[in-house]
Amino acid sequence: MVSVEIQSLIDIQENPVVLVDTSYRIAAANWAYCDAYGVRPDQVVGMACHEVSHHSPVPCHQAGESCPYQQVLESGQPQQVLHTHFDALNRPEHVRIKGYPIQTSGGHTYVAEVIYRIASSSDVECEEVRMLGRSPAFLECLDKLTRVAESESSILLYGESGVGKELAAQYIHKRSSRRAMPFLAVNCASIPESLFESELFGHEKGAFTGCLGRKQGLFELSDGGTLFLDEIGEIPLAMQAKLLRVLESGEFRRVGGKETLHADVRILSATNRDLLELADQGAFRKDLYYRVAGIDVTLPSLRERRMDIRALAEMFLKRTAADSKRHYRFTEAALTRLGEYDFPGNVRELRNIVQKAAAMSVDGIIMPQHLYLESPSQRAPGFERAQRATETIVSSASMAEVEAKHIAELLRLYTGHRRKAADAMGISERTLYRKIKQYGLC
Numbered sequence: 001m002v003s004v005e006i007q008s009l010i011d012i013q014e015n016p017v018v019l020v021d022t023s024y025r026i027a028a029a030n031w032a033y034c035d036a037y038g039v040r041p042d043q044v045v046g047m048a049c050h051e052v053s054h055h056s057p058v059p060c061h062q063a064g065e066s067c068p069y070q071q072v073l074e075s076g077q078p079q080q081v082l083h084t085h086f087d088a089l090n091r092p093e094h095v096r097i098k099g100y101p102i103q104t105s106g107g108h109t110y111v112a113e114v115i116y117r118i119a120s121s122s123d124v125e126c127e128e129v130r131m132l133g134r135s136p137a138f139l140e141c142l143d144k145l146t147r148v149a150e151s152e153s154s155i156l157l158y159g160e161s162g163v164g165k166e167l168a169a170q171y172i173h174k175r176s177s178r179r180a181m182p183f184l185a186v187n188c189a190s191i192p193e194s195l196f197e198s199e200l201f202g203h204e205k206g207a208f209t210g211c212l213g214r215k216q217g218l219f220e221l222s223d224g225g226t227l228f229l230d231e232i233g234e235i236p237l238a239m240q241a242k243l244l245r246v247l248e249s250g251e252f253r254r255v256g257g258k259e260t261l262h263a264d265v266r267i268l269s270a271t272n273r274d275l276l277e278l279a280d281q282g283a284f285r286k287d288l289y290y291r292v293a294g295i296d297v298t299l300p301s302l303r304e305r306r307m308d309i310r311a312l313a314e315m316f317l318k319r320t321a322a323d324s325k326r327h328y329r330f331t332e333a334a335l336t337r338l339g340e341y342d343f344p345g346n347v348r349e350l351r352n353i354v355q356k357a358a359a360m361s362v363d364g365i366i367m368p369q370h371l372y373l374e375s376p377s378q379r380a381p382g383f384e385r386a387q388r389a390t391e392t393i394v395s396s397a398s399m400a401e402v403e404a405k406h407i408a409e410l411l412r413l414y415t416g417h418r419r420k421a422a423d424a425m426g427i428s429e430r431t432l433y434r435k436i437k438q439y440g441l442c
Helices: 004-011 031-037 049-053 068-075 136-149 165-174 193-201 237-249 275-280 286-292 302-324 332-340 346-360 383-393 399-413 418-425 429-438
Strands: 017-020 026-029 079-086 092-103 109-120 155-158 183-187 226-230 266-271 295-298
Touching (some): 004 026, 017 049, 068 079, 092 136, 109 136, 136 165, 136 295, 136 302, 165 183, 165 226, 193 237, 302 332, 302 399, 332 346, 399 418, 399 429, 418 429
Parallel strands (some): 155 266, 226 266
Antiparallel strands (some): 017 026, 017 109, 079 092
């Protein structure tokens, strides 16, 4: 039992604060801590800290996370770590913990932990999927995204294809002061150069051949909110000067229009290319780079956060099961195999692999042979046998027939929603439409 003075000091803190002794036992906690984790003040003393905040029978360092308790005791200095905790309703939330050494006059040693909430599970969700993880690389990135969201600066997201740059952009918007205003996203690589200006700034009736009416552009539609420019390195050079002018002045005109319009838009952008290298090659304006890269954040690849693969795979399988109204489960061998794969396509590739595996599984039990891993050198043991078995099931079907069956299954899973099926395959909706026509699936 700690002194009244120490209890009073932690009670006046707004953030959750807990005092832990050298046996991981809670010696004191404030009301904010008890409320956050659903424990009564009269029962919290004596409980193990990892049982309360992690819902784990073992200390966090034994479960693969950095332990502030250990670090503080070893160094004798304040320490800071990023963790995933579980709140009173058993929902995961990402937190920053600052630990401080406490030495009482009676010779007792404690670690005081102050907990700062970064994000709850609902903060990192969107309609399709949510950011999920507890690896150090993921938590560091999430912490940085949380910090930069509070500013009004333009943000440039770097990362390999498939790491979830649009999800990160949505998270920034939801944590910003513009959260109640529109969030619009555009893939700059998917817009024909001839339509780029119209897409961004809109056009007036008769501005060009085939133009039947006025159209508002993305800047006008996202006024007061956030515009996410994915693959910004693909913007045509001729358009970059016009984009720069809008970013500097907030003013633009629709194509074919005379009226000067104004929009207050925060720009988030993303690329998997080195924009400064493109600038040196004359393919990207350096002044535009400095305008969009007010703050840059690099999103980690899935290879850098392997400990998150299992949870992500389970999440994707759960979503697939909900869409198809079937029950699926991974074998332990399948999950182990996924954890060993390098995922050049990152999280997007993982989602695609899980959905393909579910489509190829007859009884809902997903084994290593159901995992279509793209690189032959990375394929699971028994993959070739599984391929032969699959060919037997489909009567020695050609690869085109296998693909047609996979597309048909995805269209069934997503009740005909082509965009969702295309995203699951990692192809454009236009390419999917051509395949649907080719295989007679329409």
